[in-house]
Amino acid sequence: MEKRKLGIAVTGLGGAVGTTMVAGLELLRQGAIGTEGLPLAESRAELVEYSAIAFSGWDLFSADLAEAAQAHDVLSHKQFVASAPALKAVRPRQAVASREFLANIEGDNVFEAQDHRAAVDRVREDIRNFKEEHENVVVINLASTEKLPLEDSPLFQALAAFERGLDRGAPEISPAMIYAYASIAEGVPYGNFTPSLAADIPALVEFAEEKNVPVAGKDGKTGQTFIKTVLAPALKARALKVDGWYSTNILGNRDGLALSNEDSLRSKVKTKHSVLRNILGYEVEDHIVDIRYYRPRGDNKEAWDNIDVTGFLGQPMQIKVNFLCRDSILAAPLAIEIARCLDLAARRGDGGVQEQLSVFFKSPMTSGGEPEQAFHRQEGMLEKWLGA
Amino acid sequence: MEKRKLGIAVTGLGGAVGTTMVAGLELLRQGAIGTEGLPLAESRAELVEYSAIAFSGWDLFSADLAEAAQAHDVLSHKQFVASAPALKAVRPRQAVASREFLANIEGDNVFEAQDHRAAVDRVREDIRNFKEEHENVVVINLASTEKLPLEDSPLFQALAAFERGLDRGAPEISPAMIYAYASIAEGVPYGNFTPSLAADIPALVEFAEEKNVPVAGKDGKTGQTFIKTVLAPALKARALKVDGWYSTNILGNRDGLALSNEDSLRSKVKTKHSVLRNILGYEVEDHIVDIRYYRPRGDNKEAWDNIDVTGFLGQPMQIKVNFLCRDSILAAPLAIEIARCLDLAARRGDGGVQEQLSVFFKSPMTSGGEPEQAFHRQEGMLEKWLGA
Amino acid sequence: MEKRKLGIAVTGLGGAVGTTMVAGLELLRQGAIGTEGLPLAESRAELVEYSAIAFSGWDLFSADLAEAAQAHDVLSHKQFVASAPALKAVRPRQAVASREFLANIEGDNVFEAQDHRAAVDRVREDIRNFKEEHENVVVINLASTEKLPLEDSPLFQALAAFERGLDRGAPEISPAMIYAYASIAEGVPYGNFTPSLAADIPALVEFAEEKNVPVAGKDGKTGQTFIKTVLAPALKARALKVDGWYSTNILGNRDGLALSNEDSLRSKVKTKHSVLRNILGYEVEDHIVDIRYYRPRGDNKEAWDNIDVTGFLGQPMQIKVNFLCRDSILAAPLAIEIARCLDLAARRGDGGVQEQLSVFFKSPMTSGGEPEQAFHRQEGMLEKWLGA
């Protein structure tokens, strides 16, 4: 395969996941780390090589990525020292923001747009700049979770209505949608790794199809939901009836802080919720999902699942799963693989919703109908597409 | 589908799993329980109906199944009362035994065979009696785990050598093999739900193929290994490198007692061990499997798994799974489904090793080559066969 | 010791804890169970014998205790059968209630008092009736957790103000306070096993001291807080700095339902919270306490604690405790022991707040000053008093 240069433009570039992506591929290039955690490292599909990827993007904070990495404390001391020069060279552009949609976090690097159209234009200009530097560009959303707008607003149902909303400064339109719209307008694939509502509204799906631009989302499936979509199909296969599933999480990074705002939390919990009914085929009445901001762990996240099942003779059993994970360590390689796949889709000419990327998302976008949620069937979909 | 009568002849009928099978199908017939835990309850294949199944078999203890059920304490009080009359009517026949192969348990219901041939003849006679009562018969091994003989004994490599061993009373031949040989000789399918060496020696596979009798095994995949074969493929799919997997179990029933004998334990641990290399494609150096006899739980078993994985940037994470399960509640429905599938195979004329039943076993028999161990792929194999 | 008859009058008699108390002492009398779980079974103090205790009380539901026991499903089938005749004989009297203070639960057995004074009179009359039947009487509050009123209401600060509140029907006065007031007025000891605000307001402490009536509370220390007050002093002794303590609970009984109301939950969480600062001597910033109503468990409760500590060299460690407990099984014997101790205090002539009973409570009442919260020091206080 001929070397292709891919530029990944990240919204929320200075966050823990963004800096981990950048540092990780730099350390991989140096040979300092292996490909652990990168699901498609051994794929034979014509995905761009890791060494051919470069990063740019936007953030509410102006700190360069070396500064950001120090604050996030994800890298080991040796890894920090080895990647710092490369990280120092990356400084996020001003981000489009809205206090309406993200209450707990205030940054110093905000583009004060006069109106929605001005914001769209600025983002498009930034993207065009990236395109000059790289053969191909993909936009990945890693910004903090926004408050969930009313999903069934008429504004979101058709492209024409959405564009009228842009024109008249409709308050329902969030920064995430601005970025998604701008990406599609520039013919650049868009992947939504957050639970925020972005390209997954009918209006923008229509736009992506019209422009034949690949889009995918939403909400990266890293820890607890990953385990959930692995276990639930197996419980179904064994006919173990799920009576209750209690999931709780503690995490202490900037994402956790954002989620300590009630409205942002609601977006997050929502994408985690529909999973079980979809896989099991019935409603689990006591399905509780809880996330708590808990500082002692920093970026290290802990998920605890308790599953109550009924087996033969109606007798109860319990499965408990305790996942001591690291948020950015799980998320960064998935975000990289999503970008590589979106880039491949664009090069193959596959536009619209990329359903075969479901394995990477908690709440997969589909071109219609219910998403596939069972991990192994999602994996099969991706393998088939990669092999195609 | 026309109703067919299936007789399941169980070695170890009076054990916790055996009595739970009998009680469970009786309670199902009464409408007192649902089909939770029965994986193939909704299959459309021509499997025999649960209500058309009857039980018989052998045990080292002569107690009728009502007595046995009281000792095992698996049923709730109401379930016991409702099934007691049916259980009382079932009394195990004398079992073929050997202190050489099962040290910790001594029974009052042993057939004192003069030699191997006499033991085989007795078992065959018992099976012929069952066949008179039921349209079809399947033998399922649920007896306590035997000491593992030398697997590569020349005696086990070919049918002719094995039969000469039978003739001259070779000490390597275990009771489990006697039952397997007798079943095949009678043209009756044989399923091995235990870790004991039985039909899974080349000699008996040869015999099964020659007689076109379906055989399957071994060691029912109930608790910890079930979870292991579900999680390991997902860890591989996410490129999370498994550095160590520590599995420990506590259980307090008769099976646990048998396993507190070192030699029996070795058989058990062995079938649990090869699983990871097979699924992950590399050797997990620190894969530890431990089983402890611990009385406070009785038939309630607890498995604790700790998995150390390395992710992106070489960073370590941990997954812990704690399964509070019930041995017989998980095992009984699987044993029933194995019997139904073996019966279907026989009616379809499929003889030899039934590899498509791998999903039910810790250490699946194959007609050659490595077994498939990943749970979801095993499930796919079975679904395909059932749909065929 | 001469046999004395003690009548325990329970508010919330038909709840899971109340019925378990009654059934338990009946089964103990029959010799069907041992004294496991009864902390003072081997004490040599002049506590009343278990066999000399009888029960009566009030409940929002009119069902007799046999009916109630069936609904709560705490007893084994055999225990139910053996205790049913005794349980059937106990039927709760009409309870004083207020939808203002307990929103989620609606009963059929409510005394519709015209005003506070009428309610007080009715309760006093009931207590006088009990006193005729038993040599001594103690009132124990086991009713569902009430919404927390404004604790610093001037009404609660002095007896005179409280009595004026009673006269003019002040809405701040809760049913729990009515019962506490009535008990003290009748010279009957009062123990508060719930988190509701009752005798622990200055006004009623004043009343108890004036009348020399023993009172104690509040909120029985059964599961998670028990473990917390055992572990925290040991962490302090080892100089392990507690950075965070995340406590979550799931429970599915009537108490859990009451707590699914936000206001009642607040009362509960409050009594759980101050414990750590008191023991450790510093504020644990990330001390999170969560309780969730989760039906699959019924009366079986599960508590999960995660403790983050810093040790030597500033290095972090974690302790996780998972307590699979049974709410009523832990609570009932403590409530019995509290009653026996209050009875002993009354016979010894010890009135006012019984601080030496702290070991039984999450939020111990004191006659002034901070309560002792470390379990082993509380235990020492009780032992000293019993030995006196």
Next chain:
Amino acid sequence: MEKRKLGIAVTGLGGAVGTTMVAGLELLRQGAIGTEGLPLAESRAELVEYSAIAFSGWDLFSADLAEAAQAHDVLSHKQFVASAPALKAVRPRQAVASREFLANIEGDNVFEAQDHRAAVDRVREDIRNFKEEHENVVVINLASTEKLPLEDSPLFQALAAFERGLDRGAPEISPAMIYAYASIAEGVPYGNFTPSLAADIPALVEFAEEKNVPVAGKDGKTGQTFIKTVLAPALKARALKVDGWYSTNILGNRDGLALSNEDSLRSKVKTKHSVLRNILGYEVEDHIVDIRYYRPRGDNKEAWDNIDVTGFLGQPMQIKVNFLCRDSILAAPLAIEIARCLDLAARRGDGGVQEQLSVFFKSPMTSGGEPEQAFHRQEGMLEKWLGA
């Protein structure tokens, strides 16, 4: 208090615990860390100040402590850099060793003694050298666990017999005993932080009393047993009957390797075992203690306890404790405090077994009779002595 210089002479100085002690006090001196983990940091007794402590000792490996620290990987990168110069200056002397007593580990720094007496003389000479450099000296045993010799050997019962054994090269005498004997002979306090048999034989207790030298041991109470002696007294206080206690450990440091030898493991498990009967007053039949060498964790140890208890009405409950700890981080400060207390005892003129140090040991030495095992009562004993 006037500043006193204390020299701690460590057997096994280059191990993880030894190097952590040295690095820790150096970092404390620099102000780089606080006193977390040091239980007696706030004691007002006349203990020597941390800044007045120096280290020396013996090890099977000749590496200086900076090299050793790098291998053990306990310090953070920054801590290593800050303490390396001080660590580099410490190089262990040749150790007395015996392949008979420690099979799995082979070192390059062994003193090849001609016989026991030559070994004793060499150690005494080393100690005399230390004494010249420091005002006071204490010997602490941190060497890998030795195989347990026959405890009731007549050789160990009296000093005269032991000394005859030294003379004739009796094979029952272990290196740990050689060090203990030499320390006492030099009038230097001896603390045994390992499970090896050392000063805790009647012969050496006799010697310590005769010479009025303080001795204490054995086996530092760091992780699982610490938790066990905290929880068990509380379970007893609540009359929760312990039916089973299953304790398992995984650890991957040099200690773990030593314990992967069956004989060394036996010593370790033994000191962990008697604890429960002592505290609870009855034998827990199913008390299982397991330790496994598991490399992925290195010095980070994990303990998992499962406790089955019976409560009121004979109903079962479970408590599970999962301790993610760090062996050296827990052990090093305890070893330091033991040394400070032994030094204080010597200065106070208290010779013989120092029973008041029980809180630091899994298997406390006593001057006769059963040891106190309950953590809070041990703590009380120490506080009383310190306050004296």
